[in-house]
Amino acid sequence: MKKAFFASILFAAAALVPAFSQVQSEQLIQVPNIDVAGFAEMEVVPDEIYFSVSLREYFTDEKNQKDKVNISTLEKQLIKAVADAGLPKESLSISGVGGYQNYVDKKKKPATFLENKQYELKVSSAEKLDGIMAKVESRGIQYANVARVDHSKREEFKKQVKIDALKAAKVKAEYLVASLDQKLGKVLSIKELDENLVFPQPMFAKANMRSLSAESADAVTDSDVQYQKIKISYRMQAAFEIK
Template sequence: MKKGMLLSALLAGAVALESVAQVKYIEQLPQRKIEVTGTAEMEVVPDELYFNISLREYYGDEKNQKDKVLISTLEKQLVKAVAEAGLPEKSLSISGVGGYQNYVDKKKKPASFLENKQYELKVNSPEKLDIILSKIDSRGVQYANIGRVDHSKKEEFKKQVKSDALKAAKSKAEYLLASIDEKLGKILEIRELDESINYPQPMFAKANVRAFAEAADAVTESDVQYQKIKITYRMQAAFEIK
């Protein structure tokens, strides 16, 4: 009696173990899936232009080293011009302070020290810079050139390009599977591969914004051609094959 019960128990256990083994075997079968990469890009015209402006002290009477125009006077002109152009105060910031020796005789001995100051000005168009510089003493402007460009909605654009790249990956997986009579299943994995944001420098077709010759007293018309900012993303996705 006891031997029969023991034999039955052993047989039941063996069947159970066999069933578990089968389940494990099935679970370990390789999953049918497809992995693809999608790419998307967007080009946008920059709406944030960052100009470098340098002001420097000078003498009204250069020959006799008289009537010095101070950097503080030139800075007040710049700050006032920025405000009159309708730009917020934070659009203008100081990026550097320096100076140089002014030489007047043939022996190249320095007669005085003249201070200069550099600023970064954020505008949305080069025309704004023209208006601002036209209100500053031209002899006090050492140079004005563009330093960099950007876009105020860059983060939104990045999200859109990522989404488009993922959609491109899904579309690729769908048509590849359709070519072999298979269907796309659920998403299994998403990986962000590359981010590329290209900030091209502007190309000046004419003279740079302002003529800085000593006799210049008016702003030259700027003709600036901007390349677009290019945002590119690559996304990798794995999908189940039904």
Template sequence: MKKVILLSALLFGSVEFPSFSQTTTMQQTPPTRKIEVAGFAEMEVVPDEIYFNVSLREYFNDEKNQKDKVVISTLEKQLIKAVADAGLPKEALSVSGVGGYQNYVDKKKKPATFLEAKQYELKVSSADKLDGILSKVESRGVQYANVSRVDHSKREEFKKQVKIDALKAAKEKASYLVAAVDQKLGQILEIRELDENIQYPQPVFMKAAMRTMAESADAVQDSDVQYQKIKINYRMQAAFEIK
């Protein structure tokens, strides 16, 4: 009797299991017809934030005899006043480093003199402001002045716009590809940001003779700094339903 009951249970299971499997298969949703494309957009903008590295150093008016030293505080006051006269806020100038060097004239007759140096970061809206500012600082006290970096005050807004343009480009591409096979574009299914590329080119100084090479303020010429535009580009991938 027990053998008959066990056999019946096995037969029942063998019959019901395939039936359940077939029901599950019939309820599966057919795959969505879709198209995936990538869109690209780029924007070029002229920098409105230019950061200069400016280094001041002490020196002697009588270099041979090491007399009449012009101290760093005097040079710094000249620079601060020049920045203010240019209409720039106090925050435009900040100290980035302090150092110095030994000034050797004749080791046998006179000991080495330590001369202090100080580095600053100056933020301006255009490169031509630099010559006007440095022309009010003693030329022998300016060790060097060069561009450290450039940027734009509305960079984040530009990035958003480029992303939007890249996504629009992806939709346009998908539309004409689907239309080519007599189909219509449906709703968007997925958006992915593929990559970001922002190029910050460094300005190139066309003249070697800067403010530090001038003998007087009258020798300063108009700035010949040339720089490229900032390039912002994005690539966006999107998937659309095909109706």
């Protein structure tokens, strides 16, 4: 008897749920409202630049394949240069290890395997890279180029852009409603429509790195580097009651 009683209550409650939802939906539709979208964008100069640096072994006497400069020697130079630049140890990390065969004359001398090593170096500006690379033997530098850029406060900027986009939606709703001699009421819903983050590669106007020059460390000048700004944009949708 008790089981039948509880089953009846559950059946009645289940029947009421869709009916209650329908009433809520009808009430929401009956409330005069306006649904608008707001857009906001922010441009910031990157303060985190990640360089990909590759070092490789070489012979000071290339013709006779003598006096090899080991990768460990080049790595020590790079590590010291990073420390001298005032950067934390974590700024430099190994991203890859490889090697290649150095062919001169197979008949006279067999090929020698030379090791190379890739690193990721995080700096705040390209000028830092100039000073660091100037302290590494130029013949041991295979390349040094930008891998990516970022900003240390990117998440804070994203929050601010979302808020600005939502405020823009409210302003739009206010002047549209005001044009009909009405007033804006409470917010009914908020929805994030899309996110757009653009991290462009920097454009080098001039490069003065020692890997591309025979200048001494003291003679290396700052790079004339122009970076495109990081673009952060959001579009927010909001519905407001019309009084």
